[in-house]
Amino acid sequence: MSSLHVITGGAGFVATNLARALLERGSRLVLIDNLSRGKRSYVDALGHSNRISFIEADVSHEGELEAALSSVSAEPDAEIWHLCANSDIPAGVNDPTVDLRDTFMVTFALLQLMRRNGWKRLHFSSTSAVYGDHGSAPLTEETFVEPISNYGAMKLASEAAIRAWCESSGGRASVFRFPNVVGVPATHGVLIDFVRKLQADSSVLPVLGDGTQRKAYLHVSDLVEAMLFIRQRDLAGYQLFNIGPRDEGITVREIAELVCQRVAPEARLSFGAEGRGWVGDVPRFRYDVSKLAKLGWSSAQSSLETIRMAIDQIAMQEGVGAP
């Protein structure tokens, strides 16, 4: 029988891209999502297959999660891709219970279910936000962590719970510290924000912060490739990887200019005064991705190439029309 993969947040942006890649490899899939940010249409776009099933359920509720996954509880070799989380960082700054519930408690509930079902293999989407603000110092997996947003804090809390689960249950976990990820179907993030602002008013693009924030971006297709590459290496125990491009990223100003070029070339840019976009925003970060490079994977695209490609894809998604 082909391998079974359960994906939480299964109707989301990264998840549906991952699901497509796993389907192409012949896997069976269970996608579970509460459809708060994910969309049923993203799942439908994967096409019809008896190897895929979608379950609408609230993963943060332990009982609901268990009931939703009861049909596969007897398959001990199921692999879990835990991708659901609150992805709205400012929302979690305003109300910390959002990240508590949607990011940390779902992880805790899932680990409890894995213990009960004897599931031993977990893949988890963590984030660069666990590091906090280290300026332009390159971040390795062993750099100390000091998250400044509740989003980053609850991802770090999840990592910690997973690490302890590995120890007490003999489980294996791959923890991916995602960079900023772009591509389609886009649901949130700086690119879709800029495109929509320009659709509403093509004369000006207001930018949060002063535009100097510099971050690295990875295309979702590269991200999925990296995750499947790490999975294929079949590593033991708890494994932590920064995933990102090899460059130092690009600035918000550059991104804003590129979006204007594509969507509204006449628009002028309007910047804020602050060096960060919002409370808890990390104005710049720079990944050291040599651990993953040593294992054998590097991104083929730079942050700039990635952003150019994603802007075009998102413009098309939002109905801007061909350039």
Add this chain to the structure above:
Amino acid sequence: MSSLHVITGGAGFVATNLARALLERGSRLVLIDNLSRGKRSYVDALGHSNRISFIEADVSHEGELEAALSSVSAEPDAEIWHLCANSDIPAGVNDPTVDLRDTFMVTFALLQLMRRNGWKRLHFSSTSAVYGDHGSAPLTEETFVEPISNYGAMKLASEAAIRAWCESSGGRASVFRFPNVVGVPATHGVLIDFVRKLQADSSVLPVLGDGTQRKAYLHVSDLVEAMLFIRQRDLAGYQLFNIGPRDEGITVREIAELVCQRVAPEARLSFGAEGRGWVGDVPRFRYDVSKLAKLGWSSAQSSLETIRMAIDQIAMQEGVGAP
């Protein structure tokens, strides 16, 4: 008016020692505890004073916590010493919800209350267990964290939530990564375990693990001195400190021999086969305490001197009689 200090876990081992020191400095105290491990008699031993009040309440319940502290909610300068937590590491390995509720959720509930009350100053007892197992490498505050017990994981999760709270609310936090702490009133830990085992059977002392586990120990009187020293420095933002002695610690075998000398000199030692005492036990750890030393504080006692003193105090507490 004298300064107000709220201590969670206020009827516990460290808390009542801290409370005594703060009372001597003229402070007003509110001690809050659910009496699951702390004892009313420890509070009574602090003596009668109109500067001290004790409240029995479940701190993990946000509403109960808020109601319990309503009498001081209008004092914006209150300082919080958050010391309550599950302290039984093996219990949390067997049932992860223990550390979730008693260590992490209490921290989260407390931070929510601090936001509502505008309280800006927090002192938190974290632990060396956040680091996980780094062998004999010295641990600085910037060493990467990889907790292998749920206890350590939920302390790390608490640190992360506190770090994000500082950022979003402008709060100040001193986070103390405790070593193994000994002294009286002893409620749990290796010393009281050994003393009680020898009282039950003076012919043999069974030791968990093979006795080679090596850890550093600090006396509770030194710990309280260090915490008050750090507080006195009035540091800004989020501050993290390893607190411990300057030596590399002593082994479980040495401790067992010292307890036998004091309690039952004829007893023989019986060791387990494993290099660790239980799942999630870190068999050795070594603190680098130079950050605190640079600030101006070092322990006057070595781990060996500390253990000798504490064994005598605990033997007296348990009614062994003078040597």
